Amino acid sequence: MKRNVLVLGSTGSIGRSTLEVIRMHRSRFNVVGLSANANIELLMKQAKEFNVDMIAVSSPKGTVDKHEGIITGQNAQVELIRHTKPDIVLNGISGSAGFLPSLETVRMGITLAIANKESMVIGGRFIKEEAAKNDVQIIPVDSEHSAIFQCLRGEASNSVKRLILTASGGPFRDIPKEKLGGVTPEMALRHPTWSMGKRITIDSATMMNKGLEIIEASWLFDMDVKDIDVWIHPQSIIHSMVEFEDTSIKAQMGFPDMKIPISYALGWPFRLPTDLPSLEVSNVPAIEFFPPDPDRFPALGLARQAAAKPQLACIMNAADEVAVDAFLRRRIHFDQIIEIVEASMEGLYNEEIHSPEDIVMLDKKTREYTRKLIK
Ligand SMILES: NC(=O)c1ccc[n+]([C@@H]2O[C@H](COP(=O)([O-])OP(=O)(O)OC[C@H]3O[C@@H](n4cnc5c(N)ncnc54)[C@H](OP(=O)(O)O)[C@@H]3O)[C@@H](O)[C@H]2O)c1
Numbered sequence: 001m002k003r004n005v006l007v008l009g010s011t012g013s014i015g016r017s018t019l020e021v022i023r024m025h026r027s028r029f030n031v032v033g034l035s036a037n038a039n040i041e042l043l044m045k046q047a048k049e050f051n052v053d054m055i056a057v058s059s060p061k062g063t064v065d066k067h068e069g070i071i072t073g074q075n076a077q078v079e080l081i082r083h084t085k086p087d088i089v090l091n092g093i094s095g096s097a098g099f100l101p102s103l104e105t106v107r108m109g110i111t112l113a114i115a116n117k118e119s120m121v122i123g124g125r126f127i128k129e130e131a132a133k134n135d136v137q138i139i140p141v142d143s144e145h146s147a148i149f150q151c152l153r154g155e156a157s158n159s160v161k162r163l164i165l166t167a168s169g170g171p172f173r174d175i176p177k178e179k180l181g182g183v184t185p186e187m188a189l190r191h192p193t194w195s196m197g198k199r200i201t202i203d204s205a206t207m208m209n210k211g212l213e214i215i216e217a218s219w220l221f222d223m224d225v226k227d228i229d230v231w232i233h234p235q236s237i238i239h240s241m242v243e244f245e246d247t248s249i250k251a252q253m254g255f256p257d258m259k260i261p262i263s264y265a266l267g268w269p270f271r272l273p274t275d276l277p278s279l280e281v282s283n284v285p286a287i288e289f290f291p292p293d294p295d296r297f298p299a300l301g302l303a304r305q306a307a308a309k310p311q312l313a314c315i316m317n318a319a320d321e322v323a324v325d326a327f328l329r330r331r332i333h334f335d336q337i338i339e340i341v342e343a344s345m346e347g348l349y350n351e352e353i354h355s356p357e358d359i360v361m362l363d364k365k366t367r368e369y370t371r372k373l374i375k
Contacts, residue, residue, distance in 0.1 A: 002030045005266065006086040008077055008101055010034040011042045013197045014092030014115040014141065017258045019046060025272055033084040035077050040064060056080035077101040081108060090141065090265065091116040094197050095321050096363045099123045103356055109134040113265035115141035117216045122314040122363065124219030126356050138220065139265040144213055145220055146261035147239035147252035155244065162227050163217055164241040167292065168193050169232040170205040177296050183334035185327060193236035193256045202324045206337050207292065211303025215313050225307040230300060232290040255279055299338050302345065311353045311362060312345055318366035319344035326374050344370045
């Protein structure tokens with residue numbers, strides 16, 4: 001039986017890798033819908049190749065020749081899920097725009113393969129509640145969380161002692177802290193081991209990405225953030241680890257290629273072959289681990305604070321999205337990104353969240369607040 005797959009954010013890095021995986025396994029998957037924010041040209045091309053009847057584009061550039069099968073507007077992604085009723089949604093949207101689509105997926109009882117970490121960071125509580133209510137499986141796509149998911153397979157949940165997220169440390173792991181202010185967008189976009197979208201690449205350089213992943217892991221695996229460690233592992237071969245009660249540690253290894261966790265999520269509970277060569281362990285360079293420097297990477301400490309209060313996680317994420325965008329437009333320096341995030345968290349500290357609607361409102365309010373701060 002073919003599985004009907006909906007790929008949200010199909011024009012992005014995760015989306016394109018997902019379609020590469022599906023291209024290799026056409027007999028297993030049927031693509032029922034694709035979506036983008038603005039890139040209608042690539043979206044149409046993908047729709048033609050995969051014979052897709054329904055596409056969604058949230059903010060199309062220019063006029064779209066509207067006809068049956070094209071959904072536009074801010075609610076387009078959610079409407080696409082309702083229309084196509086797939087067996088699995090792979091959410092590869094970047095940023096908080098992925099939250100409502102993730103929530104709708106689990107509300108509809110559909111398996112959620114989640115690359116959009118922001119969904120769990122800002123609305124983990126609501127997504128988990130709906131998933132439990134509707135008995136929905138959430139399968140992580142983020143490589144670290146996929147690694148943990150794989151390590152936990154077959155283990156009793158009460159035997160887990162600690163999660164260990166690995167981090168490449170980004171391109172600025174070794175340059176003196178005083179020089180971070182001079183980092184340009186071009187330098188920050190050159191990630192040493194992974195090829196990804198712009199926001200996550202900049203977030204990897206500030207380590208905000210790892211901060212978001214700590215919160216994502218705490219929701220996905222019901223762990224207290226104090227039991228989630230981060231180790232810098234520059235080779236990006238071990239994607240994360242789990243320590244159990246008896247002190248045994250299980251790790252998942254592989255090439256730093258998102259096709260592996262994407263295949264795992266799409267094929268789960270089975271593994272699908274990929275087109276990658278075998279990883280020859282004897283050729284792997286020395287595997288190293290270092291503790292992250294909290295002074296150089298303040299984003300990790302901020303994220304641990306944010307994990308204690310859902311509203312802070314929402315503010316941290318939205319402020320970071322705005323600050324990263326401002327850095328890419330050369331309006332702020334690299335070392336101001338986290339300063340601005342922290343200032344937004346302080347300024348909006350007393351906001352509260354009681355519903356998914358509150359998250360959407362707070363996300364919007366934070367963006368406005370952060371833009372003013374930057375001005
Ligand atoms: N890339 C990776 O290797 C990787 C690894 C682990 C986790 N992730 C996570 O996966 C997610 C996607 O990352 P990415 O690197 O693939 O990002 P990306 O290359 O920037 O792609 C983002 C995708 O989302 C769409 N999009 C952006 N804003 C949207 C909006 N407001 N409404 C609807 N669609 C929107 C984009 O459409 P347009 O093309 O039209 O702009 C594009 O299809 C992020 O949450 C990231 O943290 C990525």
